[in-house]
Amino acid sequence: MIRTVTANPSLDRSVELAAPLVAGGVHRIVADSTQVGGKGVNVARALALAGVETEALVPVGPEDQYLRLLVGTGIRHRAVPVAGAVRTNLTVLSPTASGTSVTTKLNEPGSAITAAELRSVEQELLEATTSGGTVMLSGSLAPGFPVDWYAGIVRALHERNAWVGVDTSDVPLTALGAAWREDRSAAPDLLTPNALELAQLTGQDAGTLDALEAAPGDLGPAELAPVARATQDLRAQGVAEVLVTLGGAGAVLADARGTWYCEADTPSVVSTVGAGDCAAAGYLLARSLGEDGPQALARAVAYGSAAVALPGTTIPRPDQVHVRPGAVRSL
């Protein structure tokens, strides 16, 4: 069973523009859709489609329209009742002058959670976690969550012998990093940062790392050296497996056996929303199948590539995912 936790779920509204997005301009919407979102929910949806037993824990009120849509996905979930409404995150898909599509995301902070609701979330999660289970903690933290919430939860889950992955950003990520540098039991077993998050965590130059995501793919060892160094730093600090997603350039994985790069199979981009979540799901799926690091990296990249070819936050089915083990190189 792979359990996912989405502390700050979102309704993902996607709007498509016929003309390039210009700051300060007036734009006409030509297509509009809303789907359930939030990082852990996206991971659970991809895993469920692949036949993996999974459960998504989500703080959401019984009357919230989010819950109705979540039920509609058919995935197994555990809704912890909260009073605040689930936020709406807006994705703007617009064409560029060169004919490609660009994704702009505007994420709301989310409704504040009360201290009592927060305790219920923690209780539900810890009660549900079985010894030796897998838990993926994903996304931002709504107001009301302590910024170092993930650190406390990782420690508590480790006390229950769970294997824990984390995918977060900004202050919750740096607070987690600060916590595990003090106490290694707060270090997750898996971290899945993108280039910018890797820079936030390791103090490496954000510009250099971020530029890799815009690279055309098939990066060389010299270009990837800062990523490889940063992943080794994180491993030395106690994070056993580090999967760095690099957008259209693919991903890097570091684990106890080595460090590898896999270039992306770049389709024409429809929407990049959820691609990182799908890459994390591909990695977790591979682990559940007993695959080794290079195979898991290839599956993660294939899931990310499949997701960007689909609209909005649409999650790929396994038959839409094309794993290319030959695209993995040791670094």
Ligand SMILES: O=P(O)(O)OC[C@H]1O[C@](O)(CO)[C@@H](O)[C@@H]1O
């Ligand atoms: O919790 P965050 O970091 O605001 O991210 C949430 C957003 O990210 C996604 O999970 C995609 O990665 C969307 O479904 C959602 O809108």
